[in-house]
Amino acid sequence: MTGLRELQRQRVHDAISTAAIALFLERGFDEVPVTEIAAAAGVSKPTLFKYFPTKEDLALHRIADHRGEAARVVRRRAEGEGAVQALRRHFLDGLARHDPVTGLNDDPEVVAYHRMVFFTPTLAARLLQHMALEERALAEALAETTDDLTAGLLAGQVLATQRVLARRTWEQLAGGRPLGEVEAEAVRAAGRAFSLLPAL
The missing domain is CATH 1.10.10.60 (Homeodomain-like)
Known part of the structure; x- marks a missing residue:
């Protein structure tokens, strides 16, 4: 029942x-x-x-479905795998799946959905609230193996990195560039971006 x-x-x-x-x-x-x-x-x-x-929840629940994802990746990483390494691997896996949260999805509805979220002020503001909760959750997961300050700083850097990468990739697709071309560039950009983060 x-x-x-x-x-x-x-x-x-x-x-x-x-x-x-x-x-x-x-x-x-x-x-x-x-x-x-x-x-x-x-x-x-x-x-x-x-x-x-x-009403905002009606629009943003697709993003909210990923709530706590980064923290889970850190906590479930393989023994001997660094936190940043695990988060990089997870992001690259998302690109390979064309997960909309990475920005790498050229389905017209997905492209239009991101445009709506980015350019509707109330949704953009609510998205920032969501990001703040994600940052706190990731910091708590990272703090299980390092000090609070390092955990907080790294959580902010990781989520900012993911946000910039996803927005950049979406903008290229929205501008009409072909998926295959954008994907190759998105993978290179992700590798470079995560290499700039401190190892932990």
Whole structure:
């Protein structure tokens, strides 16, 4: 019974998310009222807010799905593997998968989604809040093997590195450059960027 209930919750969650993103990309985040999203998803407004507490959450949950990822990579790294080495490997793996979070995905909806997030002020501000939480979580994971100051500084550097790399890659794709060309450059850039971080 619990499994069926959870499956139903996931279906409702996905229906709301799909309706919201489609409407946002069609008309713009600020132009779509929550009531319209609820109607398109076939749920009530109160039900929508049970799944997504704010309108911004409707747009950013795809990014929020990666919450705590960097900290998990550090904690689950192989014995003898450095934290920065593990984070570099994870980012390169993401590029190889064309994970949208790396910026290396030329699906028109993904490109448009990033444009919406980057250029909608309320979403950009909320994204900074998300990054701050990620930085704190990563710092806590790093502090398990080093001092607090080093952990905090490195966490900020790592996440800034990933953010700059992803934005740079997205801008190249959004500008019309072919994926294969951009991918080769993104891999080189990631290798260089992570080599500039202190080893830990």
